[in-house]
Each structure stands twice: as C-alpha cells, then as structure tokens.
Amino acid sequence: MGRRILETYPTIAGTSLWDGYLETLATGTRYEGEPFTYEEVIAGVPQRSVYSVRASRLGDRLVVSWIRHDTSEREARRLADMQRLGNLGWAGWNLATGTITWSDQVYEIFDRDPRDGPMTLEELPGHLLPDDVPRLGSAVERLLSEGEAVDQPFRIVTEHGVRHLRIVAETQTDADGTPVEVHGFFQDLSAQRGAELALLESERAVLLQRGMLQAERALAARLQETLLPIPEQSLELAGLCIDVAYVPADRGVNVSGDWYSAIELPDGSALFVVGDVAGHGLAAVGTMAQLRFTTKGMTITGSPLPDVLRRLNSLLLHTASDPSGGASATMVMARYQPWDRRLIWVRAGHLPPLLVRGDRASFLEQPPGTLLGATFDTSYGQAVIDLMPGDHLLLYTDGLVEEPGEDLGVGLDRLAATTLRLLREGRGEALARTLAALCPGNRDDICVLGIHVPDDP
DSSP: OOOOHHHHOGGGTTSHHHHHHHHHHHHOOOEEOOOEEEEEEETTEEEEEEEEEEEEEETTEEEEEEEEOOOHHHHHHHHHHHHHHHTEEEEEEETTTTEEEEOHHHHHHTTOOGGGOOOOTTTGGGGBOGGGHHHHHHHHHHHHHHOOOEEEEEEEEETTEEEEEEEEEEEEEOTTSOEEEEEEEEEEOHHHHHHHHHHHHHHHHHHHHHHHHHHHHHHHHHHHHHHSOOOSSOEEETTEEEEEEEEOOSSSSOOEEEEEEEEEOTTSOEEEEEEEEEEESHHHHHHHHHHHHHHHHHHHTTOOHHHHHHHHHHHHHHTTTSTTOOOOEEEEEEEEETTTTEEEEEEEBOOOOEEEETTEEEEOOOOOOOOBTSOSSOOOOOEEEEOOTTOEEEEEOGGGTOOTTSOHHHHHHHHHHHHHHHHHTTOOTTHHHHHHHTOTTOSSOEEEEEEEOOOOO
C-alpha cells in the first residue's frame, strides 16, 4: 500500500507491463496483460514463475493484482489425491547413490512409520509371506541384473493383518546398459482381492448347490419313475379306455409333485386320482408318495371318498411340525362303477374335470372341498354323474392350462376348445398324450388322465 512501482518491481521499467501501467493511470482503462515469466531471488535462490498482471486506476494511484499460474502445487495435490483414491504410492531407488524416495502413500500401504524411512529392495522380502518370497525375489533379481520390468503381486504381514500388494517397477540404465535407477509404484489390492475371494467363494457355493440340486433332481426323478410308472399305451380298466400323460417341466432343476393313480378296486369298480403337491424336489415327491399310497389303501378298504380326503388333510396337517412336512396339495378323485356307469367324485382345491359328450365340452360343477393341508376346519362333499357311451372325461393338473399373466378361465376355455377339435379330427385315441404334447415350453409339470367310455357294441 502506497509504495512506488519501481521500488517494488524495478525490473519492469521499460517493459510492456510498465507501458500498461502508465496507460491505465492516464486513461483509466483497465490493464490485463498476457502471462509472462518473472524471475525473483528468494533466500538467495533464483526462482522463475509465470504470472499475469491486472491493473485498475483508483484516484491517482493503481490497484495491481499479480496472478500466479504455476501448477506445481495443484498438480502435487492432484497426485496425492490420485494416490490416496487408487491406494497406490510411487517409489524411487537410486542405485548409484543408494537414495530411496517414497511418497507418503507408500508408508500407508506398508503400515510403516515415516520416521523409519523407506526400506531398501533387499529388505522387502523380509516383510513378505514365506510363499511369496521366491517369486518376488526372482522378479527383483531380474529387475536389478537384467533391467526387466516388474509387475508382481505379493503379500505382506502388518499389525492389521495380511495385505495384498502389487509392485510395478522399471529401471533406467546408463550408457553401458547398467541399471542405475529404479522407479515405480506400490498398490494395495487388499479390498479388491477380498472381493475376488468372496466372489470365488460364492461361485463355489453356487456350483456346490447346483450339483446338489441336480443330484436331488436325478434322485427325485428316479423315485418318481419308480412310484409313478406311465404306461406307453392306453389301458383298459373297468370297461373304460384310459390314457395317461406326464410331461415334466422344461425349466429348473427340480421335479414336482404331480401324480396320478388308476387302479381297479376289489368290488370291480375303478379308482382315478390326479393330484398336485405344492413345491418341488424330494420333499414334494415324498409327499406325493405318501398321498398316493394312503389314498389307495383307504379306498381299497372301502372308505367313502369324502372320508379319504378328510383323513389326507389331517395327515398333511399333522406332519407340519416335521421339518420336511407342512406340505399342501390339490387333488381330484373319482370312483367309477361299471355296473351302472356311475361316477362318484370329490375334489380338494383342484381344477374341475372336463366332460366331452357329443359336440359339447363342459366342466363338471364342483362339490365343496379346499386344498389338503390348509386348515383343520374343512369339509368335503361329493358329486355324482352317470357316464354315457362315447363320453370323454379329463382329469389334469394346472400345468395343462395355466400361463403366466393369463386369467385361468382363458386357459380352461382353450382346453375345452382344443379337446373338441381333436375329437372331431378323430384324434381321441391318445387324447391325454396329445393334449400334453401341445403345450410347448411348459413351465410346470403336466399330468393328464383321460377316461373314455367306449360306444356300446
């Protein structure tokens, strides 16, 4: 404040900057000069810096601003930020003088007190895990003797545990090709390595789980084939022609609990059952076997069909405390009497049977009955229908009609229309298998039991 220009910066006399000052003082026009290099002596050492100067008149005086454009401080700050964010630090070894230089971040990486100074390349192996010493030692030896660049991972032990590090270094040689200086950087890869190990462990767990699921599927499939043999052609039972189809889902690794039963009872009548156990895998197949054999045993001993469903419901509910229990299932069951062609049937939360008589397809009106394993407080009713020569009756699981995002009624209408079309085309001999084959890309297992009353001779 108040000092003369030539007292402060005598070297600018006669320069373009001096002329700019004079013009601003005379005319009041603000001066803004181009950047220039200015040399000054600080503590006896000449230093050059790049400045630009602005000047404005204030009364009969000048207000002058010198703006320094040197980027060394900013670049140093950026370099420090980069090392911190990348968790890496640079290092240099002068092999001729023995001088070693570390950036601040290298001390952080090695968990080393800066007062201890940097370590030599020869000291480095002493901080490594024993398994990593030979590889890093060979790499450093080639670096110093042959000038071969190094990019080597290694591990060190610190007070905070094992760290995964990386050294990248190269040499500068003299005119004879002898290495005289080494420069490079250390990087802490512990976080990255931890993530890689966690991912690897996760992949191993997935592969193990997949192998277990595939083994379970294979076992469940063999068990299902043993418990639920599917005939290769139509069979006759109580004067009826029976066609059975079972198509497993083409997605996933688990076998579902769809099942059927078609047997002759001691009094000459026939029992037909189609069921669908919730879930997949061994548990579903085990529940299927439990329901199938219990149903057979109770109906063979003469139990009424509603009583059979009631006892099956209690059976599933009482196994809920078992870790593998607590299953639920839907089921439709019918008993056919050949002497009067009467069909007595019951259902537990299952889809209605489809009856085709002449040129008309309709779903039977369902008696009351909730799914098995849902609640103790339930009752099951029965319905009766007399079958006629030429009738076709279909019992099926939901995989035959359900599509994601589609109303169930649309699938049922499609089944009725398709069944009528197949019969008109004379393709009713293997109706169940034909219907199942028309469901490409099935997301769920399909089980169909087709019952045909032959025309009278």
